[in-house]
Amino acid sequence: MDLTGARVLAHRAAVQGLHGDDPDAVLPLGVVDSPPKTGAAALGVRGRREGTEDLVRVLSLRGAPHLHRREDLPALRRQLRPRTPRQLAAWCGAHPTPEPEHVDLVVDLLHREFPGDTATKGELSAAISPHLPAVVTPYCPGCEANHVIENVFRLATLLAGIELEHLGPKLVFRRPTAKPDVEEPGEPTLLRDYARLVGPFAKADAEKWLGTGPPDPWPDLRPVRVDGKRLLALDDLDLIAADPPAGLLLFPRDPYLLGPRHLVADPDVAKQVWRPVGSPGALVLHGRVAGAWRHEFHGRTVTFQVTGWSKVRGTARRAISDQAEVLAGVWGGAALGADVVEW
Template identity: 30%
Template sequence: MLEVDREQVVAYRIAAQGLHRSERDAAKLAVFDLGLQSTQRDTAAIALAARLDGEVTEESFVDDDRFVPAWTHRGAPHFHRAGELPAVTRALVPLGEPDAMARMGWQRRQVEAAGMTATDALFAAARAIRQVVDRPMTKGAVSTEITKIVPPGLSYWCRGCQATHVLEQVMRLAAIHGGARLEAGAFPATLAPVAGRPRLRTTPDAKAATAVVANYLHLHGPATPTEAAGFVGTTAKAVQEMWPSEPAEVRFEGRKRFIPAADVDLLSNPPEPDLVRLLPPWDPYLQARDRATLVPEKARQKEVWKILGNPGVVLAGGEVAGTWRTKGTGRKRLDFTFTLLDPLPAAARKAAEAEAERVAKVRGFGDLRVVWG
């Protein structure tokens, strides 16, 4: 069994995620095999800029009809290759009731109290969304209309809005099954019918679900079933039903972990991660569920992954060496503040400032001011 150390694992993931910036075609980037999360405005385009050899702008990415955003993994918004959205939808059909309930995540108790199974709740909401979303509609408008249709147990009184809403996580998980995607670049969040709008599928597709786990192992391996389950939003037991056949076993930090057999050579001898990249909040690299591998110190983990308002990170020489935040002055100047966790040599600082200029261009700012904290 191959035994690897942290440096190998980090270098492997940087290479697997395309951070050596050797690809010019966004559609060929491996991160789209899982989907590119876009939780905050511009984050997806900034993640592309960290990987793509060539200029990236928010407009060019949003207008690229090869990609489509939708609420998918864990109900979070992700960009997917448009042609793969049907397979992604099939992969998100729960394999059974325990899987369906686990995916309800933070609203599991409300679903349990609704007087129906999580599977029934999911597809009741999906049918309501299919009935309502026949044109682009804001998230608020969709919520209002489907709340009138879904069983009462799937809604709640919102004090802040002084209105009754469908459960947020149920709506997010159900949207893709209801044939609804997100409108790229729209604010507030806007749903629209998926092109071709395939019929509602309620039958599980273990093969499609297995592909998600296999892609997680490729991008974030070597990993455990529990870590893969964390990305999917389910339990380790459910992931066993999605587990790829014959992955390679490796030993890392005293534990048996797994990686696709085709990736063993790259893991054994990954290229040196001698690069500087600025990663946005929720970048694919930061989606690994073993955060201690990326940032060993717990205090530093709290600086990178916050309850609210994650910063971007500075990746230098394979390490998360700092964080960054920005503040725009109108649409003219972007103020860029770095907060270092480790000292950076002058060459790395210069490279980070060049990456900051790249981020500013992505966001459409012509002027940049950098502050080192």
């Protein structure tokens, strides 16, 4: 099957609810929520107006804070739990890989040693690290101490059923009320949702998103060509015929921007948006990333500084102005207004 990138992106925008008709469509993937409220922003631009109080905030994919539906957590734990040394090594970075049973030990200690009703990451790590073997607590030059491997700790909080407070500059964990059951391997529903909501992808893109190393098994996939490049898609791929939204203000880890980066941005534009530190937002015009944006709060106004704003015209300009108002509402309710200026 030969496809165009424009058709793939139009389909992606439609199935991800970016026309405002299904604001929760992306929740099977989870929504990155770092810094806090960026997850609410991702759902807000899709039409969600009731906030995110009904969702849980946990450390999930790649150990990053995400918003999820509580009923999706068992499947998430089942699919992110490392079951091979290679999968566990993906969570350990440059550290030697411990045994899988060490992950279960960290999970048990998170329940047994949890201090108080809530705890910061530092408090919780300090409570469990003295009870762990050396292979799980290597020396950290930055902290000048031995403590549990960072991403093993993050993964274990998810496996232990530990949730995060929704707001605040630091990660604050809530005491778990019950230990979740151990989930057995099952269907790769996360990867199937990724393929369904992102469209054609490369295996490396999906592995990077999961952060778990090569998954096993993969869903049933077939090769397709998009703008001449070979990618993979679900066997039952059925692209929705639609026009992409005229203008969007997205954060750089929004689900719309997953998958092969060349589909959404030219290399020079990608360098503006995806940076090692402090990435700005992505200005999306008619499906593709056209520039960047940042925002600042000034009293009761949030100012959006948009690359090339003076050159944005017509329906795209109106759409970006509407998006700015939506985001101001997510961040401050009726107390904030939006102002869009040139960057």
